Amino acid sequence: MRPKDRVRARSRKFVAADPEKCIGCVVCEYACSMANEETFNPTKSRIRVLRMGPLNNIAVACRHCEDPACVAACPRHALSQDEDTGIIVVDEELCVGCDWCISACDFGAIMLHPEKRVVFTCDNCKDKPDGPQCVKWCPEEALDMVTSDILAQKSRITAVKKLMKESVQDSHKSQMTERANNSINEG
Numbered sequence: 001m002r003p004k005d006r007v008r009a010r011s012r013k014f015v016a017a018d019p020e021k022c023i024g025c026v027v028c029e030y031a032c033s034m035a036n037e038e039t040f041n042p043t044k045s046r047i048r049v050l051r052m053g054p055l056n057n058i059a060v061a062c063r064h065c066e067d068p069a070c071v072a073a074c075p076r077h078a079l080s081q082d083e084d085t086g087i088i089v090v091d092e093e094l095c096v097g098c099d100w101c102i103s104a105c106d107f108g109a110i111m112l113h114p115e116k117r118v119v120f121t122c123d124n125c126k127d128k129p130d131g132p133q134c135v136k137w138c139p140e141e142a143l144d145m146v147t148s149d150i151l152a153q154k155s156r157i158t159a160v161k162k163l164m165k166e167s168v169q170d171s172h173k174s175q176m177t178e179r180a181n182n183s184i185n186e187g
Contacts, residue, residue: 010066012086013145015047015122015132017059018154021142024049024057028134028143035125035133043114046122047134047143050108059134059143062088062109062122066148070121073104079119087126092118 026049029042037044047061064086071079071088078094079101081087088110095118102110102119110121124145125132135143146154 010149011147012064013124013147014063014086015059015061015124015135015143016063016146016151018142018144019056019058021140022049022057022059023140023142024051025139027137027139028059031133031137032122035128046111046120048108048111060107060109061134063107063148064088069104069106070101070110070119073100075100085124085126087123088121089123090119090121092116095119 026042028047029045029049030040032045032047033039033041033043036046042048047059049057049059051057064081066086068079068081068088071081074095075098076094076096078091078096080089080091082089097112097117097119099112099119102112110119112118113120122132130136132143132145135145
């Protein structure tokens with residue numbers, strides 16, 4: 001990939017969830033299936049909510065990777081990637097539902113359609129004037145359109161905040177220990 005193409009790939013937008021805000025309500029799944037399949041059926045959604053614990057949920061959609069493993073894994077060349085948007089395009093005539101692309105995706109963002117038996121993935125609601133319906137309808141505003149650069153910056157900010165909080169807690173513990181030791185020594 002040429003350097004200019006790498007820059008363009010890093011500016012591609014995709015739907016991402018804030019794990020601090022996502023409550024696992026699956027409204028995004030219903031909004032997506034209605035927008036794309038005209039039915040309220042989460043198995044036909046292009047975004048999936050993963051529950052990783054009672055209070056730990058995250059919605060996952062295609063990230064329009066720079067070098068998509070799903071496209072490379074397809075033995076029938078049924079998947080391609082739009083050069084500008086990064087959106088994965090599925091040729092339903094070529095796809096036989098072998099699921100190699102599903103296994104290849106590191107994010108679990110490509111699924112097998114329960115009726116058509118071909119794969120499908122998020123296309124950012126490219127035909128909807130108001131953009132991704134999952135983002136529009138999320139009641140917690142946990143979903144947003146981001147680039148990989150924006151997501152990396154948010155991760156850095158979160159990590160710094162966590163380090164600062166831990167540093168303050170460690171400092172407070174040290175002060176409490178020092179006070180306790182002084183009290184013991186004075187007594």
